[in-house]
Every structure is written in structure tokens, then in C-alpha cells.
Amino acid sequence: MGVTIKDVARAAQVSVASVSRVLNGHATVTQETRDHILAVMKQLRYVPHEGARSLSTNLTNMVGVLLPDLYGEFFSEMIRGIDGAARLRGLHILVASLHGGAEEAAAAIRTMRGRVDGLIVMSPHVDADLLAQNLPEHLPVVLVNSGAGGGAYASVSIDNYSAAYAMVRHLAACGHRAIAFITGPADNHEALERLRGYRAALADLVPGAKEIVYEGDFSEQSGTRVGAALAKKRKRPDALFAANDMMAVGAQIALQQAGIAVPRDIALAGFDDIPVARYVTPALTTVRVPIAELGAQALARLTQRIGHADTGIDSTAATLDAQLVVRASSG
Amino acid sequence: MGVTIKDVARAAQVSVASVSRVLNGHATVTQETRDHILAVMKQLRYVPHEGARSLSTNLTNMVGVLLPDLYGEFFSEMIRGIDGAARLRGLHILVASLHGGAEEAAAAIRTMRGRVDGLIVMSPHVDADLLAQNLPEHLPVVLVNSGAGGGAYASVSIDNYSAAYAMVRHLAACGHRAIAFITGPADNHEALERLRGYRAALADLVPGAKEIVYEGDFSEQSGTRVGAALAKKRKRPDALFAANDMMAVGAQIALQQAGIAVPRDIALAGFDDIPVARYVTPALTTVRVPIAELGAQALARLTQRIGHADTGIDSTAATLDAQLVVRASSG
DNA sequence: GTGAAAGCGCTAACAA
């Protein structure tokens, strides 16, 4: 196909070893031959074959990124964070989504063998077993926002529990007592942590208050449903806390269409701080999740593991704090 | 490092060739030995080394995606479209951003050699020369939304010109005569096409109207600046058409803060239909760009080129239509 | 300082 190291060697009348040496900056080459080889490379438009080099060195300078989905702001921020940290270290990223079921996830994991030096896995569904089964041994892995590790892998996550707790504290401080919650998908680790935070805070901070929990699935529609249902009730809660912003926005629109004012009639809060949160009216009180930072941290942890791959399993879990963002919707 | 094909062969008491055969589904293996080998693979947890396989077959099943930036909705939609089309074909994607200058862009392009079967390049800045210089010869390439091809490469793009033209037609049909425009970055091909569409439509459809052009750079701030400037004027245009949604949103906020109502005092329109456009008040009239579709098309074109790589250079340019989305902001 | 040659893990003739 293309120009190979052999072509360069032949044209420069040297051995491939010498060409390889200048390629890798090994000092043991005369300035003279080095210049000559460099010139020939230029002239032939030689571009090294990274794949072959990887096979030889057992180093790819790539990290695999396994995401549950490639949709929306969360994902793009994540990639941005990872890529930023990666380019700093001269690494490239191989992205794959785990879209389908366990079957497809397993396939995705397996095709990473020999292509990457490490893996960043974010997967609310994949469990530790699946990983263990399909992961080439000794391949460094960092889990993101996942309960799957079970302590077996290094991980970084957002402190969803504390952030949800803090949000309820804020709502209570605003004078709201009947505080309702819209959950995320039942099998999503993050969503469950947020629910747990809501429950704990309610029990701790609003004595005598009882939980009001609506089921959602992180989609705007599920928020809309809850908003519409609430609008029809005679007795509404003082505040509605959705496990993510999209549901909060859905609820807000449904409520307003029913003539119920936010925050006058009911306070509203979300989670994530997606861009839209700033632009809706009233602007949405929410929790800012440092997504890009999360990705950057994951990559940092990973490269550190790649450095000394034989230090055994690293099961430490890092946690990033999320930040309360108070806007108009919480009253 | 891991378990290799040799290990499997040894354990199964067969040659590596046989193992390779069952790996690749070559029928010429007894059911008996096949089963045996499969069992050994399972037991040893063998995962083929894709890198090595690629070197042998000269096929990576990966496509490189070079993006100008990894920020925001546009990028994530693009990736989603490409990835969706890729997984349909059993391909994986290697993402890299061209962040820095030409230097870095060149480096990014070069490291793709031997890692990918083809390249999707979206780059408002990179020109045809840079590509030609650093691209391994015969590597299939598809350009996205770029003027860089100069007809030398296959490309797919949005018909920015016609969409902008249609938007001006819509604004004119709403009765607006003094229609202003906020440009994008001066070196951005798409931005220039939108400007060209605005100019042509104005000349064709609003006889006697003169162009009112403000400079922007696609950022929300630049829109805010224009909005603020406009707010101070005694005589404002009837309508403001921004070359992208972020600038339109920026302008809208600045105008409203100055007490100028949209669309009563001035009509507003954007371009892209980012999610926020739907949620601002009033909702933004804009042009929906089928970004994911654009990515999917690019990948489709690419794979078709990868199939018959020796058919020479394909310089055909496909164009996707964008769609006018009329909401409240245009009056 | 430079070259010859073995090997990275796999595939694909070619033989048997």
C-alpha cells in the first residue's frame, strides 16, 4: 500500500534499523546519516504505520472509551474531558457505545484487545462479571459513575448522594416542606444514589415529612407526565425535585401549560445543569455535575495505571463533588 | 502479555492455522476440532489481538473522525450519526480533534496511518494542501461541511446557502424589510455560505433593501454584543438573522434585558436548531440541520470508497437539505 | 555508528 520503512531504507541506502532509530530519536546515529534519512522520508512522504509500531512495542497510545450511549450533552462533555486529558499525554481515544445488550457490550469490550492500552468504561448496566469475563487480563480499567465495580476496579464518580442531599436541604431552607421527587431509571446507579440522598435528607431535615416519589426514566416525557399529573391534583407538594434536568424541564412545561406558576405555586429543581437549564423561564435550580472534569480524572487515573501495570488491581474509588446551582425556579 | 493464538494452538494440540480458521469462520475445519478449539479458547479466555490481525489483513475496521473541536451539541450529534452508521457495518471510530494549528492537525492526520481504513474530516480551517501533504496516499477520505476539498475529495455538506436564502424569504414574507445579519467566523466555510445566501435572497426578494451586516464568531457573547448594540440604536432593523442559534440566543437575551420585545419590536432567527432553541422564550425560528444524518451519510460514502479503493479519486459532492423551522420569534 | 535478524500476533498461500 503505502511507503514503508523498507522503501525509505532502500532509497537512503541504509538499513531499516537506522531508519527506525531516527524515527524514534535514538541518539546513536550520525548527524549526517540522520539528515540524509530525514530528507528521504520527506521526499517519499513516509508516514510510519502506527499499527505495526504498536504490535512491536506493545504500546498503542490509545485508550478505549466505552459509553452507554452517544446522545446529548452529557456524553459530549465526557468525551471532551477525556480527550483534553488524553491529548495532553499524547494519547488518542477510541470511542464505542455499548448500545445493545450484554452480548454487544461484550463484543465491544473484546474488540478493544490489542488496540488500546487501557479502558474507560461508563456503563450503568454492565456489571463486574461481564467485565471480568471479557476483559483481556491486566488491561487497566477505570470505571466511571458506576456501581458495577463492586470494589474490584478503579473508579471515579460524582457524589450523587451528597448533592441530592444538599438540594433537599436547600429546598427545605426555602421553606418547602412537602418535597416530591421524580426518580430515574430503576437500574441506574446514579439515579438510585440521588433517590437515596433525597430520602436521607428528608428524614434528617424535615421531621415528619413523608416521601412523595414519582417514577421517571430521565426522559423529558416522563417529566411531562409527572407535571401533568401534579397539575390535576387538588393538593400539590411545595416543591418538586427531579433526578435530572430533562425531567424537570418536562414537568415545568406541563405545569405552566396547566396554568401553574413556577416557583410561585410549586418550586422546581433538577440535576445535571445541562445548558438548557439556564435558558428556560424561570431558570432552573439544579446541581452542576463536572462532567468534563469527571472524564479528565478518569483518564488521569487510567494513565497512572498504565504506567505501572503490574502493581496489581487498583480498587480505589475517587469521588467528585457536584455543586448546587440556585436559580429562580426554587423560589 | 495476554493469551495468544499460539497458546491456544498448543493447548488444543493443533496448529495456529486451525485456530485462525475457526476464528475467521473458514468452513474447512471438522466440527470436532472446531468444537475442541472453541472450548479451549473459552477456557483460556482467549481474545484475539485486533491490532495484529489488522497488520496481517491490512484491514482495521476502524474509521478515523477528525473534528475541529469536541464541544457542544453539534459535535455530539455528528459523532452519533457516524457511530450509528458505523456499527451497522461493524466499524469502530477513532476520534480526534484538530484543536491546535496546522502543525497539530498534520500530526493528528499522520497518526491515523495504519490505524484506520478511512477518514472523515470536518475542518473549517484545514485546507486541501494540508490534507494532501499528510494523508497516506490512497487512504479514502470524505470531507464534511468543508470548502477545503476544492473538488479533490468526496464530500458531503449541508446546503447552507439555500437554507439561509429560505430563511430570508420567510422573514420577508412576514413583512420584514430591513433584515440584518450576524456573520460567523470569517474563515468558516459554512458561515460564509450562510452570508452568501442572505445577500442573494435580500437582493432577489427585497428590492431596494440594503444589507445590514454585523460581525460575529458563532459565540453567544458575540450575539450578546450585537443585541446590546442594536438596543441602543434609535432605528432598528425589522428582523435579525444570526448565522447560528447561539448568537441568536445571545442577542435575544441582550435585547430583552434592554426592554426590547421579540418578536414585537424585532423579529429574530437563528441557524442550526440546537436543543436550546426550542426552550427559550419566545421559541426561536431557525433552520434545522440534520447533523446526525450528515455524519451517517459521510460514513456511508466512506465505506463505499473503502470497498473499491482503487477506483481512483472520488470528487463528488453530496448536499443535504436543511429545513426551515418556524417558531414564535420571527413574528 | 551501523546492519542482520528475530520477533510482536495474526493471516493466508502452499503442501501434505
Next chain:
DNA sequence: TTGTTAGCGCTTTCAC
């Protein structure tokens, strides 16, 4: 049906 062997493009000892 199965095994032997020569690469794929590169790196890296080990001699010279």
C-alpha cells in the same frame, strides 16, 4: 481437513 511457513511494518537485541 490439517500443518508449515512466509510475511504484514515495525522495534530491538546482538554482532561487527
